[in-house]
Amino acid sequence: MERDHFDYVVVGGGTAGCVLANRLSADGRHRVLLLEAGPRDRSPWIHLPIGYGKTMFHKTLNWGFYTEPEPNMHDRRIYWPRGRTLGGSSSINGLIYIRGQAEDYDRWAAQGNPGWSWREVLPDFIRSEHNSRGRGPAHGADGPLWCSDIGVPHPLIEAIIAGAAELGVPRTEDFNGGDQDGAGYYQLFTRNGRRCSTAVAYLRPAAGRANLRVEVNAHATGLVLDGRRAVGVRYRQGGSMREARAGREVILAAGALQSPQLLLLSGIGPAAELGRHGIGVVHDLPGVGENLQDHLQIRLMYRVAKPITTNDDLASLRGKAKIGLQWLLHRSGPLAVGINQGGLFTRVMPGAGTPDVQFHFATLSADLAGAKPHPWSGCTFSVCQLRPESRGSVTLRSADPFAAPVMRANYLATETDRRCTVEGIKFARRLAGTRALSHLLVEEYRPGAAVRDDAALLAFARASGATIFHPAGTCRMGDDPMAVVDARLQVRGVAGLRVVDCSIMPTLVSGNTSAPVVMIAEKASRMILADARDAAADRAASARLPAEDPARRPAPEAAEAIHRRGPGPGGAAPI
Known part of the structure; x- marks a missing residue:
């Protein structure tokens, strides 16, 4: 040896x-x-x-x-x-x-x-x-x-931030400045794209x-x-x-x-x-x-009314060429910022002293993380409980x-974790239903309109959470x-x-x-x-x-x- x-x-x-x-x-x-x-x-x-x-x-x-x-x-x-x-x-x-x-x-x-x-x-x-x-x-x-800014605003993320304000979640420019509450753009571990x-x-x-x-x-x-x-x-x-x-x-x-x-x-x-x-x-x-311990994410997906998502960019050779040139010439565009551009931290449980859920907003939708995007304009709202007891x-x-x-992992082993997960999904739906987003999100693809009560939402989380x-x-x-x-x-x-x-x-x-x-x-x-x-x-x-x-x-x-x-x-x- x-x-x-x-x-x-x-x-x-x-x-x-x-x-x-x-x-x-x-x-x-x-x-x-x-x-x-x-x-x-x-x-x-x-x-x-x-x-x-x-x-x-x-x-x-x-x-x-x-x-x-x-x-x-x-x-x-x-x-x-x-x-x-x-x-x-x-x-x-x-x-x-x-x-x-x-x-x-x-x-x-x-x-x-x-x-x-x-x-x-x-x-x-x-x-x-x-x-x-x-x-x-x-x-x-x-x-x-x-740690770099995304730079160019995205119309979908802007609408999400506006919708969050309707629910009392203010816009923030910095999730790391001492106060996590708010909705805004994430900074990324990138340099020059x-x-x-x-x-x-x-x-x-x-x-x-x-x-x-x-x-x-x-x-x-x-x-x-x-x-x-x-x-x-x-x-x-x-x-x-x-x-x-x-x-x-x-x-x-x-x-x-x-x-x-x-x-x-x-x-x-x-x-x-x-x-x-x-x-x-x-x-x-x-x-x-x-x-x-681990964060369990629940992914809600929506069909988007306009061809403004990364799904659309990746759906054709023309779209791929466009975003490829954006990156080659300017080190910008979807290739430079990944998938999750926006975020939100808020409270959904009674008595929470600090935010207890986090959202990642992706201008892309797919059945699995890393899988082929859907062939239609889509986005994803991922919500996770921040401090699981399990x-x-x-x-x-x-x-x-x-x-x-x-x-x-023993996910969802406690009542608090189950309750917080369901409340996070319900908040996501309230956000999707705000005036700012109603003209963009035309259909909830997953979990779908048929999934309504708390028991059904928890069953959805058990069946699809990751x-x-x-x-x-x-x-x-x-x-x-x-x-x-x-x-x-x-x-x-x-x-x-x-x-x-x-x-x-x-x-x-x-x-x-x-x-x-x-x-x-x-x-x-x-x-x-x-x-x-x-x-x-x-x-x-x-x-x-x-x-x-x-x-x-x-x-x-x-x-x-x-x-x-x-x-x-x-x-x-x-x-």
């Missing part, structure tokens, strides 16, 4: 992994290895914003997972696409830039995670961002990740660094452990098994499905689950794979590291027995190991997850480098102490305890 030695080994070259690779290698002091199971991001469909319709079911660029039969969804197995290329899901997603609500992060901090309040994470959102509008109190203009994934934004600028190595088609199979310390990673590449050693840390950034899978394969997780597959228990950590799990199918994990691609929470951050990582994202009870991806979220954020994952990776990189500096300072201070007085030197475990405890009342705030 071939072995290499690094300071940091990052498992997963996706949304978080590319950020970590850049930030950890930036000062040239540390050798960093980034492992990605998929290929390089060379497909043109990755970089063309509308191209995610082509990558949605791609056999190489997409893991193409399915849940187990969902008991509350007519026992359907729900398709869960996940990126399998540099940039991960940021290379194949819908490009929507949403941070979530301030209350989401304040809730994290209140659940035993110091340093994760909105006030404390906002600098990392700003640090990551290059907003096309320029710098502002809540926005950055110097970060690597471009091209996708700005984290592979483009973070990894490409770092590609020439001598201290950064990127290995693609490298499928991690498990951790190398020395007792309860992670010292490396095993992976398969080109038919050979290899091993990479980490002198400082192994960092799992494989996502909410595969980070817990790797922990379980390595003997870290619930003892009963490990024993079921004949895996020796290294550390009985009961929360690994639990707490799975919890699922990720477990092992077998001890085979190349087998997909077992995913149970993921909006936001699984999270399976390596939850916290300070209780079911937490997997602490507030510094270190795996509890295992040294030299962190998890940095969507799985660490205690609760799902109120919106799309790509921007929050970038923030998590930005914050984690600062913590990791700060810990390395502290360790180096401790070693230097220890080396300067007189040899004849060894008692003055703190034991390593005492120094670690002091570090974990953090500063005293007069010390600096946590990173």
